[in-house]
Amino acid sequence: MLNQKYRVVRRALAVQGTVLGLVGLSGCAGADASDEYDEARVSSALSARDLDCDAPIGAHLPGIGDEEFERARAEFAKVTTPDDGLGPIFNERSCGNCHKLPVPGGAGDETAERFGRFNPDDTFDSLSREGGPLLHLLTLGDWVNKDGEACQVPTEHVPDDATVTTSRLPPALFGAGLLDTIPDAFFDELAAAEPAAVRGMVNRVRIQLPDVEDPSQQVGGTRVGRLTWKSATVGVTEFAAAAFRQEVGISTQHCVAGQSITTWANDPAPNAVPVPVECQDNIPGTDYAVGSCEGNRTEIEPHARMFARYMTFLAPVPQPRLARQPWVQQGQAVFARVGCADCHTARAFVTPHAPFNGVPGDYEFHPYSDYLLHDVGELGDHIGQSGETAEKVHLMKTAPLWGVRLRPKLLHDGRATDVVSAIRWHGGQAAAAASAFEALRPSEQVKLVGFVLSL
Numbered sequence: 001m002l003n004q005k006y007r008v009v010r011r012a013l014a015v016q017g018t019v020l021g022l023v024g025l026s027g028c029a030g031a032d033a034s035d036e037y038d039e040a041r042v043s044s045a046l047s048a049r050d051l052d053c054d055a056p057i058g059a060h061l062p063g064i065g066d067e068e069f070e071r072a073r074a075e076f077a078k079v080t081t082p083d084d085g086l087g088p089i090f091n092e093r094s095c096g097n098c099h100k101l102p103v104p105g106g107a108g109d110e111t112a113e114r115f116g117r118f119n120p121d122d123t124f125d126s127l128s129r130e131g132g133p134l135l136h137l138l139t140l141g142d143w144v145n146k147d148g149e150a151c152q153v154p155t156e157h158v159p160d161d162a163t164v165t166t167s168r169l170p171p172a173l174f175g176a177g178l179l180d181t182i183p184d185a186f187f188d189e190l191a192a193a194e195p196a197a198v199r200g201m202v203n204r205v206r207i208q209l210p211d212v213e214d215p216s217q218q219v220g221g222t223r224v225g226r227l228t229w230k231s232a233t234v235g236v237t238e239f240a241a242a243a244f245r246q247e248v249g250i251s252t253q254h255c256v257a258g259q260s261i262t263t264w265a266n267d268p269a270p271n272a273v274p275v276p277v278e279c280q281d282n283i284p285g286t287d288y289a290v291g292s293c294e295g296n297r298t299e300i301e302p303h304a305r306m307f308a309r310y311m312t313f314l315a316p317v318p319q320p321r322l323a324r325q326p327w328v329q330q331g332q333a334v335f336a337r338v339g340c341a342d343c344h345t346a347r348a349f350v351t352p353h354a355p356f357n358g359v360p361g362d363y364e365f366h367p368y369s370d371y372l373l374h375d376v377g378e379l380g381d382h383i384g385q386s387g388e389t390a391e392k393v394h395l396m397k398t399a400p401l402w403g404v405r406l407r408p409k410l411l412h413d414g415r416a417t418d419v420v421s422a423i424r425w426h427g428g429q430a431a432a433a434a435s436a437f438e439a440l441r442p443s444e445q446v447k448l449v450g451f452v453l454s455l
Contacts, residue, residue: 053317054321057406063358080094080248083146089136091134093248098110099170101408106173108170112134124382127162167413174317175365181352187224205224205231207221211357215356231371236311241263245268257296329451334440348365350365378427404455419449
């Protein structure tokens with residue numbers, strides 16, 4: 001799977017709703033594309049060859065061997081059972097079942113639901129005392145444990161006092177290790193460079209589990225968030241441990257400089273109602289633990305570390321041949337002119353000379369996101385961390401656009417299935433750009449969309 005070239009033409013045309021038709025034009029063969037509908041020109045403009053890539057999707061970056069990367073990929077995609085610690089509630093049986101398109105680590109097409117409520121002072125309450133904010137869709141249900149005891153695990157439900165619900169898709173993880181190396185100051189620079197009307201918020205969050213190779217990260221310190229739909233997670237190590245517990249129901253314990261990290265050491269319980277330990281899974285207590293942290297010991301639990309290694313070295317999606325088309329290259333100028341690049345920045349990200357996590361140094365990449373929080377109108381999902389203001393939880397991270405052609409559903413909740421619809425949903429600070437897109441000639445809209453599909 002990892003070495004085959006993944007043809008995306010059928011998915012791209014279906015996902016984008018025959019993109020060119022959606023904007024009222026099917027011709028996009030070049031700079032002089034006609035504004036008249038011509039189905040044949042649509043098909044010829046987005047050919048199979050143009051949408052294919054010269055390099056494989058799902059390859060790894062330099063810095064890791066083929067065998068180690070394959071072992072990490074297999075661990076990421078492994079389907080777990082109660083013998084592995086699965087349960088008692090979960091959303092999938094493996095990380096790869098959610099992050100799967102077109103290879104393990106890609107985006108997902110099935111949403112998970114989150115819930116919460118607002119306090120009288122307009123701050124957000126994640127309802128953690130009732131199992132929030134994540135609703136687990138699956139349960140071990142009626143099952144027999146390894147000792148032959150009959151167990152019953154109820155299904156989780158949205159509490160009656162929840163006033164806010166939303167759905168979120170699993171984001172793609174390509175290039176996460178590159179992003180992890182970018183210093184906080186870079187995001188501050190991005191924010192300062194944005195026009196005041198669309199300037200985003202840098203989201204600094206408390207570090208719960210650092211990337212231990214990075215001496216600048218300390219438990220309890222702060223770092224610019226860059227992962228998840230809200231930029232609420234600081235790096236791949238923390239992301240791996242949190243997702244392992246939250247999505248697969250497998251708990252872990254870690255050591256960092258002699259401190260035992262037990263944030264994810266307990267299995268999730270349906271609506272926070274404890275399940276008897278013998279019925280949680282077939283591994284009593286914490287599923288995977290490294291044990292004593294005496295002697296200033298530092299060790300990330302091996303399973304979570306393997307997940308982090310896979311995400312760290314999963315290479316960005318290569319651009320398709322479509323990117324070389326002159327009319328697509330012209331679309332980049334249109335993209336910038338209407339204001340899309342104010343947030344989906346074209347600015348190059350460059351890794352440090354000697355990255356702490358082993359990815360290539362001085363490596364340039366273009367995710368087309370500032371990773372900042374913005375007001376995007378109706379797209380705000382109003383879910384955040386307990387104690388955050390209503391104003392903040394309304395904000396969303398600028399979604400990276402690289403590899404967007406591989407996603408069958410767009411935006412955080414999948415409400416859009418094509419680029420044009422996604423643009424039209426943008427409001428708030430992005431409303432002016434959406435309006436400017438609508439004012440374009442259809443041929444210019446085609447070029448802009450073609451550019452987005454080429455990333």
